[in-house]
Amino acid sequence: MTYLDDAYTVAMPPAVAKPTSLTGQRESTLELWRAGGAETGVWECEPGTFTAVRDGFHEICQILSGSATLTTVDGQVTELGPGSTVVLPDGWQGTWVVHEKLRKIYVTIEH
Template sequence: MTEAVILSDAFTAPIQPHRAKLTSTTPGQTEASAEVWGADGLRTGIWEVTPGTFTSTRDGFHEVCQILSGRATIEEPSGRTFEIAAGSLFVTPAGWRGTWTIHETLRKSWAVFTLPA
């Protein structure tokens, strides 16, 4: 029998210890995550990042993000910017690139869809 995977409180769920954010341009910025479930090209989890700026790419996968807490500005290579905060839902499709500026520690739930090879 297959059963549901339940995370009762994504706002406070424990995650791995924070470590340096490798693509950060801000010294001391850290991130942490916890994968909740994964199978057949789909993975889901919780991620958190401290204030600062970092670059991001989506090579070979799409990502759906639901912001749980915090606040940030995202800038795309075209110069387009958008604000995200608790309640924001957005998709970064495969091939997407951008720069995130985190104003307040941000926590999101995510789902990543890996493209077939």
């Protein structure tokens, strides 16, 4: 069993440069569990813009704090904030614009 007392306030590892950032932002990931093609953890990212491609896996995100706008390559816009849940299926492509430092719980599942 893996247990995390408080995902909202858990100390995160040092932030590192986000490889797909268009604006120089940094991110931090606290992996909690990984097995059989699935992974879950806490992710945090500074404000800015980055591209994302879900290639070979699905991702489910539960936003804990902050806000962001997701825009798909075909122009669909989704606003995210605390309490939002979003599923990014295998093949999803788009841009994240993080307005306030964003923290989420994520689950990825290989496809």
